[in-house]
Amino acid sequence: MLSELDKQRFARQLLLVDVGVPGQQKLCGAGLSVAADADADALDVAREYLLRAGVRGDVTEPKLSVQLRVPTSAAVEALAGDPALRVAACWLAGSFAAVEAIKEIVGVGQAASLHADLTLTEPAAGSRVRKLEVTEKH
Secondary structure (H helix, E strand, O other): OOOHHHHHHOHHHHHOOOOHHHHHHHHHOEEEEEOOOEOHHHHHHHHHHHHHHOOOEOOOOOOEEEEEOOOEHHHHHHHHOOHHHHHHHHHHHHHHHHHHHHHHHHOOOOOEEEOOOOOOOOOOOOOOOOOOOEEEOO
């Protein structure tokens, strides 16, 4: 059950057809596991998004436990393409991981992943590097 405070806090999410009360209860009762090699900065972003969605992650006996798929530091650096863009890459990778976890917890949408060759910098002329393209896993 959601407390009155939770109903106020998550009022907008409760209005969403794909979330509603059942989905919000799942979010509030979900647990998280994280790979040891996850990038710490991207993980911080993901945790912040999930906390704001109601996923506390420290549930003693979660009804559902989800693997939070935060990329490694090497993958975040590759995504940035330039050290000056590392912060932006952390925000992108962390928020993407959080959205994918929310989808899995609530049970909506299809799983997706960022392309391994995705970069935030401009690709060189003639390069086959993709920019900001997301594919769905089937």
